[in-house]
Amino acid sequence: MGMKVLTDSAETVWKSLNGLLCVYKPADVSCNNVCKTIAYKITSELNHMNCRQPIDYVSIEGDPSKHLTVIRRPNLADHPLVVGERYHPDDVRCTWSSFLGFNTSGVLLLGLQNGTKTAFYIRMSKLMRAYRIKGKLGRATDNFYKDGKVVEKTTYKFIKRHHLDGLLASMQSAHQKKMFELCGVELQSQTAYDLAIQGPIRPADSKIPVIYGIKCVHFDSPDFIIEVHCINEYETYLKTLIHEIGIKLRSTANCTGIQCIRHSYFDLDKALLRKHWTLQSIVTNLEQCSNVINEHQNLIRQDSVTLQ
Structure with a gap:
């Protein structure tokens, strides 16, 4: 090919x-x-x-009562210098x-x-995507991103890797529980199991972000990177997610970079x-x-x- x-x-x-x-x-x-x-x-x-070469211009010339001649000439009206590329x-x-x-x-x-x-x-199938989101502890900006105006600075040295891991685990659990609650089933029931084995549960409203997995893949205070598997997400939501993590860790944080590492089977x-x-x-x-x-x-x- x-x-x-x-x-x-x-x-x-x-x-x-x-x-x-x-x-x-x-x-x-x-x-x-x-x-x-x-x-x-x-x-x-x-x-x-x-x-494609310019199409020839064909004309019929001569006296109709005597003899006609078919003549082919270069068609300047079809030349790239006239009509463009x-x-x-x-x-x-x-x-x-x-x-x-x-x-x-x-x-x-x-x-x-x-x-x-x-x-x-x-686009209509709501396929899952995975992101690597970079965050920085210790400051908050007005747009949740690194290029925004700093509105607050806080201490962060007390935050360790296990603090972040525990928070992300609880956030993932809360999102999974919410999905089953929207279905009207108990999380520990057989019905919930039957739904889970059919595949990822997707909301009917395409504007509702759903997180299926979230974990920390790098931590070097104040910088950290989390990996998020989700659908219906948008950039502002992912930036806000970092801001929310900072608040729940009793500090502040802002997003420094977002990278989509996979879209369904495309990586x-x-x-x-x-x-x-x-x-x-x-x-x-x-x-x-x-x-x-x-x-x-x-x-x-x-x-x-x-x-x-």
């Missing part, structure tokens, strides 16, 4: 640009900017390939399957051309770095993502429990 980009015509490659694309979104870059950059990279490389970024349909905030980096799934339908189905290993956003790599990645979807048929349509 890789050599196909180098040997085939631009038209053939253009027709193959359909499917799901997995890229690594840098921090402090919007999803919209990522889509525009991908579209520009695709079209600029396509225009340097073997594109054959491929334009606006021709590329690109949309994200799940939005990542401006300050968030990591795995971002994009739908290209007909793949926008797949991206929409993934960092499958995400294209910005330096690899080339036509060659994009076509290869489209094929790899297609293989992932074919391998896991339940990726988009899952038999999951929905909270009513």
Whole structure:
């Protein structure tokens, strides 16, 4: 598939640009900017390939009562110098399957051309995502992020790793208990067990964030990193989570970085770095993502429990 980009015509490659694309979104870059950059990279490389030649202009000349001659001339109205490049970024349909905030980096799934339908189905399927969130103890900001105005400073040296581990365990337990309470079942009942074995319980309201797992993966006071597995999350919620952790530890904390490390079956290993956003790599990645979807048929349509 890789050599196909180098040997085939631009038209053939253009027709193959359909499917799901997995890229690594840098921090402090919007999803919209990522889509525009991908579209520009695709079209600029396509225009340097073997594109369609201008269509000849055909005219019939001569005296109709005597002899007519069919003449073919170069059609200047179809020349790239007149009408522009054959491929334009606006021709590329690109949309994200799940939005990542401006300050968030990591795995971002994009739908290209007909793949926008797949991206929409993934968005509606409420697939689980995993994040690595960095926090810093000792200060609080007005926007819960490192670039905000500092509104409070506190001591933090009394906080140890086991304090944070215990708090995160209780937070995870509280979220799991809340999910079953919304179902109207007892946590220790057989009904709760039957629901659990069917898969992750998902809320009917897509605006309700649900945490399935949360743990500390690094602690070097005042800095720490937690890993969160959740759905229906958004950037401000994840920043607020760090702020909440600081308060419950009887101190303060602010978020210093958010990284999405996995979206369902798509992880960092499958995400294209910005330096690899080339036509060659994009076509290869489209094929790899297609293989992932074919391998896991339940990726988009899952038999999951929905909270009513």
